[in-house]
Amino acid sequence: MTIDIGAKLRSVRVAFGLSQRALARRAGVTNGLISLIEQNRVSPSVSSLKKVLDGVPMTLAEFFAMDEGGQPQVFFEAAELVETGDAAVSRKLVAAARAGRQLSLLHERFAPGAATGDEILEHRGEQAGVVVRGRIELTVGGSTRVLGPGDAYYFACQLPHRFRNAGREVCEIVSAVTPPRPAVAAPVPGFPAGAEPA
Amino acid sequence: MTIDIGAKLRSVRVAFGLSQRALARRAGVTNGLISLIEQNRVSPSVSSLKKVLDGVPMTLAEFFAMDEGGQPQVFFEAAELVETGDAAVSRKLVAAARAGRQLSLLHERFAPGAATGDEILEHRGEQAGVVVRGRIELTVGGSTRVLGPGDAYYFACQLPHRFRNAGREVCEIVSAVTPPRPAVAAPVPGFPAGAEPA
DNA sequence: CGCCTCCGTTCAGCATCTTGAACACAAGCT
DNA sequence: AGCTTGTGTTCAAGATGCTGAACGGAGGCG
The missing domain is CATH 1.10.260.40 (lambda repressor-like DNA-binding domains)
Known part of the structure; x- marks a missing residue:
C-alpha cells in the first residue's frame, strides 16, 4: 500500500x-x-x-x-515496564513505538561482557542516550568510543552500530529512539541474507 | 535548481x-x-x-x-554537554532539536524543593523520561504521581505538566522530547489564520 | 429563465519516467 | 592470455506522469 x-x-x-x-x-x-x-x-x-x-x-x-498521534497512559512504574532481552542485555520499554507514539524510551542494562550484535539496517529514525552507570563501548559507523556516566550519544539508527560492555561493572543506559514507524511487513523478493560488506 | x-x-x-x-x-x-x-x-x-x-x-x-552535510556528532562527553537552567533545576542537553534532528535528550537534575512551572501549552510533541535517582512528583493533566528510580512517564507536551522534587534528595532524570513541528516559514498572501483540518 | 464564475473531474496526446538489455572498465582467479 | 564477477553508464521501447481543453454541477445575479 x-x-x-x-x-x-x-x-x-x-x-x-x-x-x-x-x-x-x-x-x-x-x-x-x-x-x-x-x-x-x-x-x-x-x-x-x-x-x-x-x-x-x-x-x-x-x-x-505529517502524522497524527495519541497518548493514553502517562505514568509507568518500574515493575510494570515491559522487559525484553536476556540476562546479558535487558531492555525495559517505557513506551512502545506502537499506537502512533513518536518516541520510544528504553532503560537498558548491559551485563559485563554483554554486547548487541551488529544489528544492521533494521531500525529507522534516530537514537540518543545517556550513560547512567558503568561504562559502555559504542561503535557507530566507523568510529568507536568508550562512554562513562553522564556521557551521551546521538546517531541515525541506520548507521551500523554496536554496544559492548567491556568493563567489569554493569552498565546502565537510558536511551530514546524515534520514530514509531509502523512496522510495514515488506517482504523483499530476493532479499540477500549476507550481502553486507564490513 | x-x-x-x-x-x-x-x-x-x-x-x-x-x-x-x-x-x-x-x-x-x-x-x-x-x-x-x-x-x-x-x-x-x-x-x-x-x-x-x-x-x-x-x-x-x-x-x-537529511542535511546535505553528512552525519553530525555522535559522541558527547558529560563535560561538553550544553547546560542550561539554574542551581535548582539543571538541564544538560544532549542533542538540540535543531538541524533537522527529531529528538532532544536531556539529563536533568532537580535540587530538593525545585520545580518547573506550569509550562507552555504551545509546545507540541511528546515527552518521556526515566527517573535515575531520587524521587520526583509529576503532575500531568489532572493527575499527580510520585516517581522513584526506574519509574517512567510518557505524555503529550500540550497537556499542562509540572515537575517538583518534594524530597530531600537530589533527583536525576533522563528525558526525551520530540521537537515541535517547525512552523510553515514564509507568509502566504491570503493565508487564513486558523484553519486546522479535522 | 439565462448568463456568469467558480468548483472538481475526465481524457487524448505529449513529455517524462522506467525498464531491460546492452556497453565499457576494473579486479580477482585459472 | 582468457574467464568470471563486480562496478557504473547508456539507450530504445514501453509505462506512466502531466498538460490543455473539455465536461457537468453548484451557486450568485440580472
Whole structure:
C-alpha cells in the first residue's frame, strides 16, 4: 500500500484555504494534476510535488513528516515496564513505538561482557542516550568510543552500530529512539541474507 | 535548481555500503534507474523514490529532512554537554532539536524543593523520561504521581505538566522530547489564520 | 429563465519516467 | 592470455506522469 499522498495533499490544500486551481496557479502546474494527485491516480514526480508544495508553501520534509498521534497512559512504574532481552542485555520499554507514539524510551542494562550484535539496517529514525552507570563501548559507523556516566550519544539508527560492555561493572543506559514507524511487513523478493560488506 | 536528490541518494546508498545493483534488487527497481536518479537525469516519481528508500530502509521524511552535510556528532562527553537552567533545576542537553534532528535528550537534575512551572501549552510533541535517582512528583493533566528510580512517564507536551522534587534528595532524570513541528516559514498572501483540518 | 464564475473531474496526446538489455572498465582467479 | 564477477553508464521501447481543453454541477445575479 503506497502512502496516501492524495489525502495528505488535499488536507494541506484545504488547510490553506486554496482551491485546486488556486494552488495550481501558485505552483505552476495545472489544476488537472492536482486533482489526479489528490485522487491517488498518479504518483507525482518529486519535482512536481515540490512545485506543488512550494505553492503552499511547505517543504517536502514537512509534508512527509505529517502524522497524527495519541497518548493514553502517562505514568509507568518500574515493575510494570515491559522487559525484553536476556540476562546479558535487558531492555525495559517505557513506551512502545506502537499506537502512533513518536518516541520510544528504553532503560537498558548491559551485563559485563554483554554486547548487541551488529544489528544492521533494521531500525529507522534516530537514537540518543545517556550513560547512567558503568561504562559502555559504542561503535557507530566507523568510529568507536568508550562512554562513562553522564556521557551521551546521538546517531541515525541506520548507521551500523554496536554496544559492548567491556568493563567489569554493569552498565546502565537510558536511551530514546524515534520514530514509531509502523512496522510495514515488506517482504523483499530476493532479499540477500549476507550481502553486507564490513 | 531542482534539489539534488541524486547526490543525496548516492550518499545514502554509499553510507550503507550498497552498490546500485544491490540497492536496486532490494528496492525492486532496475539499476539503471538508480544510476539515472543519482545523476539527476530524471526526477523520480514519489512511488519510485519510496521503493528505493524502502530498500535502505529509510522513510521519505527522513530522506528529505537529511542535511546535505553528512552525519553530525555522535559522541558527547558529560563535560561538553550544553547546560542550561539554574542551581535548582539543571538541564544538560544532549542533542538540540535543531538541524533537522527529531529528538532532544536531556539529563536533568532537580535540587530538593525545585520545580518547573506550569509550562507552555504551545509546545507540541511528546515527552518521556526515566527517573535515575531520587524521587520526583509529576503532575500531568489532572493527575499527580510520585516517581522513584526506574519509574517512567510518557505524555503529550500540550497537556499542562509540572515537575517538583518534594524530597530531600537530589533527583536525576533522563528525558526525551520530540521537537515541535517547525512552523510553515514564509507568509502566504491570503493565508487564513486558523484553519486546522479535522 | 439565462448568463456568469467558480468548483472538481475526465481524457487524448505529449513529455517524462522506467525498464531491460546492452556497453565499457576494473579486479580477482585459472 | 582468457574467464568470471563486480562496478557504473547508456539507450530504445514501453509505462506512466502531466498538460490543455473539455465536461457537468453548484451557486450568485440580472
